[in-house]
Every structure is written in structure tokens, then in C-alpha cells.
Amino acid sequence: MDLQPEINLKKLFYVGVEAVSPEKRIPGHLPKKPKGRTIVIGAGKASAWMAKVLEELWDxxxxxxxxxxxxxxxxxxxxKIIEAGHPIPDQQSENAAHKMLEVVSNLNADDLVISLMSGGGSSLLAYPIEGIALQDIKLVNRALFSSGACIKExxxxxxxxxxxxxxxxxLAALPAQIVTLVMSDVAGDDPSIIASGPTILPTDSEPVSDILKRYDLNIPDKLKKILTNRRLNIENRKSFEGDTVHIIARAGDALEAAATQAKNWGWEVLNLGDSISGIATEIAKINAEEALQIATFRSAGSPPLILLSGGEATVSLNSATGYGGPNSEYLLALALALNHDPKIWALACDTDGIDGNSQNAGGFLTPHSITGATELGVDPTGLLAAHRSAEFFDVLGQNVVTGPTLTNVNDFRSIAICAGAY
Structure with missing residues (x-):
């Protein structure tokens, strides 16, 4: 096939996203029909599509x-599909939580609840405990997002x-049976973390007080005290026995689909895994070192080699407002670290189609990206420091725009090392 790195990298991203679409992942995980009623609940970026596919298959x-x-x-x-605020919850998020608790009340042991959970569900369901208001939840969410904390924290x-x-x-749905189908957007695929696990027995997690101290969140002392003293009621662990949980899609599925396609083209593939997580700029530095080392040993007749990875990159905004997200920040840092290497191209996108607060899924870079931006009067280093990485790719026309994909398995990163210069 003709080697067009920009087009090839985009195709691999689209192949990966298609591989984790609900219409591909739901059919193999349908539960048995119950004697009683079937109630569907769900929350997240992929959950409406999951519900639509389930409806079409359920007779x-x-x-x-x-x-x-x-x-x-x-x-x-x-x-019923309710739209609500993301990533900051709004009144619709609270309304949705009340409605969901209502539909699972008064069920019996012959009834079945099918829970469709995907990334983004945490902000979409807001049910404040006593002493906390919706505005408090918004405040804490904003502080967390700008802190650099990972999704588990x-x-x-x-x-x-x-x-x-x-x-x-x-617990509210007892004594009904429950089957939870999860599309994972977290490294490690812990279902108790995805959408904050509304239907999953929570694992023993780090004390909230440790997280608050680590990131020195700017929230009122009253909230810190409530959160520090809060303990989830998980004494009745037997209530979760017999529950079924299926992780129906994960980042690894998208990477494997992309790897298969690349191999079909005759490319060599190095899949680094779907749990490469941490600060976006730090991941970029490590990946740049790996790519540059590989590029050094690629001869002119070698086929392209692609590095694939997924996981969760994070950004600590500090006082900056920022424009972009972890993928564009990773990619701009990668471009700077690669230092115009003529053999290396790359793409980084969020599989949900929205990277941070931009309208982009992410972007792609070429060996000429930094030079091209400089010629247009753009300061790449300054934009990275200001966390305005999406602006870099917008100016160059190297942003990737998909709109919401209605699926979500977190980040998709690819670095192509081509033997010739393009």
C-alpha cells in the first residue's frame, strides 16, 4: 500500500474506535431472560448507544x-434517555440520579436489572449525601480536574x-438480580472505578484524606471534614454475591484492532499496552526516547514500525485555564522532544472524541509540525507551558475532529517510525 503516514495513523485510530463500538461489543454479553421484569439503567458517554443496541436485541x-x-x-x-452535565454535574445530573433510584425501587427477586456503565458516568449521576449540596460537588470536581489526580483518585x-x-x-435494587456491562475507560479495568461503580461492590481504596492532602485541593474545610469522615456502607457484601459483571470493551481491544490492521499493511507493531498512565508530558518524553532510539536503527528499506499505547494521561493545570486536553498536551510535548526527526509521525486522540475542553478528539504531528508552527508565529513551548496545546494543532490544521464517538476506552496513541523522510 502507499505510505501516507498522516492518513494511515488516522485510519488506525478509526479502526480502533470502531472495534469498541457498542454494536460490536454488546451482542456477545446478553444475559438470560428473567422470569420477571427487565429494567435497564446506565450512565456514561457510550451508554445511550449501549441501550439502543440492547433494545434492538432484546425480544x-x-x-x-x-x-x-x-x-x-x-x-x-x-x-428513557436523560442528558446531563459533563464533566461538571448539573441539576439534570441530580434529577437523573433520583430517577434511576426510583426505577430500581420495589423490584423483586425475579426481576433483572441490566446496568450499562461507561466512562463519564460519574459526573452524570449526582446524588449528594447529607451536608453536601450540588454546588459543593461542582466545586470539588473542578478542583480535582485541575489537580492532576488520576481517575481512580x-x-x-x-x-x-x-x-x-x-x-x-x-443496594437500592435489592432483591433483584443485576448484570452490569461495562465499557472501561480506566487503566486496569477496575469496574468499581468506572463511572464510580454505582452497581459494583467497591474495592478497598485509598483514604480520601490522603488524596485531599496530596493535591492540596482548594475546598472549604467543612467539605474536607465530611469527605474525610465518609465511609461507604459495604458491610453487607453478601448483597453483591451472584452479581454478574462483564467488561465488554477496553483500551486493549482498540489497540489490538489497530495492530491487526497495521500488520495487514505489512507494518511492524510494538504494542506497549493499554495502561500507560501518568502526567502527559512525562509519558511523551519516555515515548520520544523510545521512538528516537528505534529510528536510529531503521534502515532505508525497513517497513514502517508503529508504537501503540493506551491508558490515562493527566494534566495539572495549576493556575492556567488551558485549552486542550491530555492527548494534545502529550502530542505537543512529544513533538518538542522528537526535535524534527524526519522519520517520525504520531497521533494521540481520546476515543470518546473529546479531548479535555476542546472540540477535538486530539491531533497528529509530522516531522515538520514544529517548524510549520514557528513560521506561523506560534510558540510551541509557550503553548505547552500555558496548557493551550489544542491551539497548536488548530493553527496547523493538524487537529482530529470526530465529534462524540459514543464509545469510550480512554486514550489512543500511535507513533509511526518510517524509514524514509516524507
Missing amino acids: EPLSGVVVVPYEHKKDTRNI INTVRQAMSGIKGGQLR
Whole structure:
């Protein structure tokens, strides 16, 4: 095939996203029909599409409610779709939580609850505990997002503020059976972390007080005290026995699909795994070193070699407001570290189609990106320091725009090392 690195890298990203679409992942995980009613609940960026696919495959009556971010809706017949705030919860998030608790109340042991959870569900379900208001939840969320905390730490704090997360929605559905289908957007695929695990027995997590101290969150002392003293009610662990949980899609699935496609083209593939997580700029430095070392030993006749990775890159904004997200920040840092190497191209995108607070999924870079930006009067180093990485790719026209993909398995990163210069 013709080697067009920019086009090839985009194709691999699209192949990866398609591989983790709900229509590909739901059919193999349908539960048995119950004797009683079937109730569907769900929350997250992929959950409306999950609900639509489930409805199309389920040949008996069902009903329920699913909450998704604005502009992530799908048309369903009997499952109500509520749109709410993401990544900061709003009043609709609280309304959705109340509605979800309502639909799982008064069930019996013959009834079945199918829970459709995906990344983004944490902000979409807001059910403040006593002493905390919705405004407090918003404040804490904003502080967490700008701190550089990872999603496990963020969701541990969120669970402490909530009367629905951390398995509490499951307890509300007793004595009904429950099957949870999860699309994982977290490294390690712990279902108790994804969407803050409303229907999952929470694992023993780090004390909230340690997280608050580590990031020195700027929140009122009253909230710190409530969160520090909060303990999830998981004494009745037997209530979760017999529950079924399926991780139906993960970052590794997207990477494997992309790897297969690249091999079909005759490319060599080095899959670094789906749990490469940490500060975006630090991951970029490590990946740049790896790519530069490989490029040194690639002869002119070698086929392209691609480095694939996934996981969760994070950004600590400090006082900067920022424009972009972890993927564009990673990619700009990577471009600077590669220092115009003529053999190396790269792409980094969020599989949900939205990177941070931009409208981009992410971007791609070429060996000429830094030079091109400088010629346009753009300061790449300054933009990186100001956390305005998306601006760099917007100016160059090297942003990747997909809109919401209605799936979500976190970051997708690819670095192509081509023997010739392009």
C-alpha cells in the first residue's frame, strides 16, 4: 500500500474506535431472560448507544433510564434517555440520579436489572449525601480536574460525596438480580472505578484524606471534614454475591484492532499496552526516547514500525485555564522532544472524541509540525507551558475532529517510525 503516514495513523485510530463500538461489543454479553421484569439503567458517554443496541436485541419488554452527556443521545423506544452535565454535574445530573433510584425501587427477586456503565458516568449521576449540596460537588470536581489526580483518585473522592455511587445503586435494587456491562475507560479495568461503580461492590481504596492532602485541593474545610469522615456502607457484601459483571470493551481491544490492521499493511507493531498512565508530558518524553532510539536503527528499506499505547494521561493545570486536553498536551510535548526527526509521525486522540475542553478528539504531528508552527508565529513551548496545546494543532490544521464517538476506552496513541523522510 502507499505510505501516507498522516492518513494511515488516522485510519488506525478509526479502526480502533470502531472495534469498541457498542454494536460490536454488546451482542456477545446478553444475559438470560428473567422470569420477571427487565429494567435497564446506565450512565456514561457510550451508554445511550449501549441501550439502543440492547433494545434492538432484546425480544421481550423492558424499560428504564440512562443518562448521557449532552449531544450523546440516541433514539430509543422504551428506555428513557436523560442528558446531563459533563464533566461538571448539573441539576439534570441530580434529577437523573433520583430517577434511576426510583426505577430500581420495589423490584423483586425475579426481576433483572441490566446496568450499562461507561466512562463519564460519574459526573452524570449526582446524588449528594447529607451536608453536601450540588454546588459543593461542582466545586470539588473542578478542583480535582485541575489537580492532576488520576481517575481512580477522582472517583474515590466522588464516591465519598454520593448516595448512589460505590455500589449504593445496586443496594437500592435489592432483591433483584443485576448484570452490569461495562465499557472501561480506566487503566486496569477496575469496574468499581468506572463511572464510580454505582452497581459494583467497591474495592478497598485509598483514604480520601490522603488524596485531599496530596493535591492540596482548594475546598472549604467543612467539605474536607465530611469527605474525610465518609465511609461507604459495604458491610453487607453478601448483597453483591451472584452479581454478574462483564467488561465488554477496553483500551486493549482498540489497540489490538489497530495492530491487526497495521500488520495487514505489512507494518511492524510494538504494542506497549493499554495502561500507560501518568502526567502527559512525562509519558511523551519516555515515548520520544523510545521512538528516537528505534529510528536510529531503521534502515532505508525497513517497513514502517508503529508504537501503540493506551491508558490515562493527566494534566495539572495549576493556575492556567488551558485549552486542550491530555492527548494534545502529550502530542505537543512529544513533538518538542522528537526535535524534527524526519522519520517520525504520531497521533494521540481520546476515543470518546473529546479531548479535555476542546472540540477535538486530539491531533497528529509530522516531522515538520514544529517548524510549520514557528513560521506561523506560534510558540510551541509557550503553548505547552500555558496548557493551550489544542491551539497548536488548530493553527496547523493538524487537529482530529470526530465529534462524540459514543464509545469510550480512554486514550489512543500511535507513533509511526518510517524509514524514509516524507
